[in-house]
Amino acid sequence: MSKPFLARGSRIERCGNCLLAKSVCICSYKLSYQAKAGFYLLMHHNEAFKPTNTGRLIEDCISGTKRFEWSRTEPSEALLMALSDPAIDPYIVFPEADDYRERMVDYTLKPGKQPVFIILDGTWRQARRMFRHSRYLDTLPVIQPRITATSQYKLRKAAVPGQLCTVEVAAEMLKLVNDQVGSEILANYFSIFNEHYKSSRMDRPVVTDSEAKQWIRAYQQLC
Template sequence: MTADSPHAVARLRAARLARSAKPFLARGGPKGERCAGCRLVPTHCLCALRPVVPARAGMCLLMADIEPLKPSNTGWLIADVVGDTFAFGWARTEVAPALLALLRDPQWQPYVVFPREFADAARVVHEVTQPSTKRPLFILLDGTWDEARKMFRKSPYLQNFPVLSLHPEQRSRYTLRRAQSAAHFCTAEVGAMCLALAQDNPAADALNAYLDVYTEHYLKAKQQRPVDLADEVHLRLQAATHSA
């Protein structure tokens, strides 16, 4: 992926739109216009602020049906930051051959990221093995909590991989959707935690900062207020990008 080419989530979104029987209309913005690169209204475009940082880990997003279409989806931010991000739509009755090929690729060690209470104890791990000849591939189930649980239960091709259970001490900072529990985190927050466990700390810091800037732009656009490119969240993103 290059800075000018669409990443995996953007391609999945385009494919999902192409097979829609009616147009998907996201709320906000004059006549609904949104930037194709960041999904925000053009006055609050984020594309120029996209961080470029290295990461050894990869991300595999299994996305519920309309998740790629939502402007508030944060899996898109992971694909912006992590070069090796793969995205697939999830369906109970079929699986993309490219996903199965990815999971068999010997360069990757897949981890299914999910709470331990839903998995057999023998599968649960809390750390990413270091060092390893394989690169970690974090499988994130991207959807509502109910959708994610269904994906976890009804995806037999994931059943032989370790389940990475996270135990964050902080609460979620994500405010663009209402979570069912204070313990639930948005997809980008989970991705940043995984990157930190994989010792991809510059990428983890950049993704966290990028999420905060994205949230700021999104909310300011809803309020029809300008963003301050010199405020704390923008400066933190700038520092994270330059330190990578």
């Protein structure tokens, strides 16, 4: 079972959905978009209640996103069942390295199959451990995310220079499958998340007409 968030800011009255302070809730900016790829988030148990976690932003916007709690010894039955679906083409998203280079692949569209990207949702140290100790994932191909922009995530210090957070990785993977709209949805929603979280930390009003908010509102009106 995931443990409650007890770190700095744990006493703030938070929205039960986005986990931000109620005064800066971002739920009104949520979307339901049918992307050209699916996402399975394999989440470290320490991440579930962290308001700084960005995996939930993918769940907020991309229809069909699934979340599974990681276990080294007992793989999620729901995850294994999801991976057995013959209609999907699953990949683990992780940086390349020499000791598993034979598993690295480039993305190729497979007619009749939906690409599904499995993102290990945790700190870099946690994600590396999840990747190396999940023997039940060893048969899956690994794909390295392309990094086309500098990370905008400022709420935690990156362990590796140039490292992207979970939602930024998802946005890059949507670019890879030529889903620019989906990528922009995630990028703009993430920008709003960053802006509101920073406003809460600094106890200042949020910007009501940022470019990201204008973009999301315009898209909402089209739906």
